[in-house]
Amino acid sequence: MEIIKKAQAGSFESSDILILIEPLDKKTGRKIEIDSTVMKEYGDSIKKLINNCLDTYQVQNIHLIAKDKGALDLTISARLETALKRASQQ
Amino acid sequence: MKKKRRTMLYIPGNNPAMLQQGGVYGADSLLLDLEDAVAINQKDAARILVRNILKEIDFYDAEICVRVNHIDTPFGMKDLEEIVPLQPDAIRFPKTETPEELGRLIEIIEHIEDKHGLPHDKMTLHVMIETALGVQNVFDIAKLSKRVDAITIGGQDLTADMNITNNRDGSGIDLARKMIVMAAKANKIDAIDTVFVDINDDEGLRKEAEYSKNIGFTGKAVINPRQIDIIHEVYQPTQEEIRKAYKIIRAFKKNKEAGIGVFSVDGKMVDAPVMARAAYVLELAEIDFDSI
Numbered sequence: 001m002e003i004i005k006k007a008q009a010g011s012f013e014s015s016d017i018l019i020l021i022e023p024l025d026k027k028t029g030r031k032i033e034i035d036s037t038v039m040k041e042y043g044d045s046i047k048k049l050i051n052n053c054l055d056t057y058q059v060q061n062i063h064l065i066a067k068d069k070g071a072l073d074l075t076i077s078a079r080l081e082t083a084l085k086r087a088s089q090q
Numbered sequence: 091m092k093k094k095r096r097t098m099l100y101i102p103g104n105n106p107a108m109l110q111q112g113g114v115y116g117a118d119s120l121l122l123d124l125e126d127a128v129a130i131n132q133k134d135a136a137r138i139l140v141r142n143i144l145k146e147i148d149f150y151d152a153e154i155c156v157r158v159n160h161i162d163t164p165f166g167m168k169d170l171e172e173i174v175p176l177q178p179d180a181i182r183f184p185k186t187e188t189p190e191e192l193g194r195l196i197e198i199i200e201h202i203e204d205k206h207g208l209p210h211d212k213m214t215l216h217v218m219i220e221t222a223l224g225v226q227n228v229f230d231i232a233k234l235s236k237r238v239d240a241i242t243i244g245g246q247d248l249t250a251d252m253n254i255t256n257n258r259d260g261s262g263i264d265l266a267r268k269m270i271v272m273a274a275k276a277n278k279i280d281a282i283d284t285v286f287v288d289i290n291d292d293e294g295l296r297k298e299a300e301y302s303k304n305i306g307f308t309g310k311a312v313i314n315p316r317q318i319d320i321i322h323e324v325y326q327p328t329q330e331e332i333r334k335a336y337k338i339i340r341a342f343k344k345n346k347e348a349g350i351g352v353f354s355v356d357g358k359m360v361d362a363p364v365m366a367r368a369a370y371v372l373e374l375a376e377i378d379f380d381s382i
Contacts, residue, residue, distance in 0.1 A: 009135050015107035074142040075106040082135045 007087035010079035036068035103136035220244030245284030
């Protein structure tokens, strides 16, 4: 999937996650910033999930900011998928 | 066994907190809403979230229904393509006006089911009547397909379509309510009443639910979990109804053991519809059939 513009999805409500993404130049790689209310317990697993989703969609050069308010994995995946699809549309 | 649908709780499809807790609210049915409860610019987000929710969340005993957007909107087809393969218990289709429109929807759903190797007889359809034209056509809509197992009235949109005020006493939509009930009864399917929007008026809700039940609705849509218990109380069978149902089931079991097929209770013959009604009353009363 090719990310061509900035996009966001989700919210900062409880049990949700706000994901903001923008494309980076080729070969820049992934810059992922995560802020979570459960950072200590789940920070690593959230980062792993995000990277796995980006692998699935074959997205490499991206700046991603995630502000998490205790979202389940299914919500994180849903919001990331939504943001990526929005960012890939003309 | 007939499904209990005393309450159908609307849950906004873009609200993860409410969606993931859906099973604990105690409603008989959950309506995961992709339509009116979701802003236009969040339709895509809600669709993907509800899809993931359907795949992973356990809603315990609640029936799961998804209200999709109308197929004439930019969102309806995409909703069906994502949701139909997951086969929730039912799809709720808004603003149905003609049997031809319903027929088109069913064709689309069956095409998606064929693509995924799914049967045509598992997921049912709930049809929403929300316009005067829909009310006029409700009898033909209700009888179109065996997949339709509930008709529901959308009171807010109906009053807007009729250009009338939505009065407390519901007088403006009373004829519509009764036509919808009659069409549902003629086809032996459920009739679900519209929501009561004032979530702080318990007495008003109870009064409206009692009226709905008296004219034949089998349940009511709700917009807040606080409304569930009141409606369940209204639909609770009376002691007399429970006693009668208990008697019928006990007699059925006794006669079955003795190899007797036809029997009577209190001088009245008990046939299959009477048995089904008795079993439904016991289910509403939460009495275990097997314990009798």
